[in-house]
Amino acid sequence: MSAFSGKLPVIRSTWTALVWVLVLSLTAFAAPAKRPIPGAYLGTVAIDPGHGGHDTGAKGAEGYHEKTVTLILARLISDRLQPDYRVILTRNADYRLDIPDRTAVANQEGADLFISIHAGGSYLKEATGLSVFYFKELLENPEAAEAEPAENEGRNQPQPWDTVQIRHQTASIELAGHFYSFFQNNGIITVNPIEGMPLLVLLGADMPAVLIEIGNLTHPLEGKSLKDTSFLSELADQIKNAIDTYIKKK
Ligand SMILES: [Zn+2]
Numbered sequence: 001m002s003a004f005s006g007k008l009p010v011i012r013s014t015w016t017a018l019v020w021v022l023v024l025s026l027t028a029f030a031a032p033a034k035r036p037i038p039g040a041y042l043g044t045v046a047i048d049p050g051h052g053g054h055d056t057g058a059k060g061a062e063g064y065h066e067k068t069v070t071l072i073l074a075r076l077i078s079d080r081l082q083p084d085y086r087v088i089l090t091r092n093a094d095y096r097l098d099i100p101d102r103t104a105v106a107n108q109e110g111a112d113l114f115i116s117i118h119a120g121g122s123y124l125k126e127a128t129g130l131s132v133f134y135f136k137e138l139l140e141n142p143e144a145a146e147a148e149p150a151e152n153e154g155r156n157q158p159q160p161w162d163t164v165q166i167r168h169q170t171a172s173i174e175l176a177g178h179f180y181s182f183f184q185n186n187g188i189i190t191v192n193p194i195e196g197m198p199l200l201v202l203l204g205a206d207m208p209a210v211l212i213e214i215g216n217l218t219h220p221l222e223g224k225s226l227k228d229t230s231f232l233s234e235l236a237d238q239i240k241n242a243i244d245t246y247i248k249k250k
Pocket of ligand 1: 050051057058066118119120
């Protein structure tokens with residue numbers, strides 16, 4: 001036995017401890033993250049549950065409000081999109097939100113898509129079924145439509161912040177068409193042809209934007225479906241899958 005033999009176990013255990021620290025550190029770095037790092041998201045999606053607070057929207061049977069249906073569905077869609085997408089809910093509780101605030105948060109967070117959810121049937125006369133709308137100006141002179149700039153032509157032109165959607169019109173029509181085809185092919189509800197409307201809630205969105213009217217809460221049959229959690233869950237699956245295929249196609 002040498003004079004150092006008594007110290008060897010101590011040295012060995014110190015080295016062993018250091019090796020373990022190193023191994024554990026490397027393991028920690030190599031461990032799969034529970035949530036993707038921000039750069040790993042497939043995209044950022046803004047979901048806007050219509051109405052809120054004293055703005056109840058349409059009223060269905062037994063005091064069931066549009067503001068409630070839209071929030072339930074928005075949360076279901078959000079749950080399905082995460083963790084592959086960064087999801088922004090313009091509201092996540094029952095409070096009133098001004099129209100410009102709905103798109104402001106989406107613009108601020110650089111959302112790739114803006115999807116406003118409604119259930120009032122208020123944009124079409126006697127509407128039943130699902131409708132997808134994109135923003136379209138009310139033109140006093142229809143011939144002026146021919147002079148409208150194409151999607152990218154107006155890019156370098158100054159565009160007032162509150163009418164910024166106009167430059168995304170072509171992309172929004174494409175997005176609306178994508179939803180329409182998706183609902184037609186996989187639908188659980190009648191789908192109306194897409195339509196352009198002067199919808200203020202979309203006007204300030206600086207990205208492709210649509211408003212989906214998921215049915216008419218005041219309609220006796222549709223109102224019943226819109227209270228059904230399994231119907232809303234299935235609809236959330238459809239909307240999530242439509243978003244997914246649109247973003248992956250891009
Ligand atoms: Zn509404």
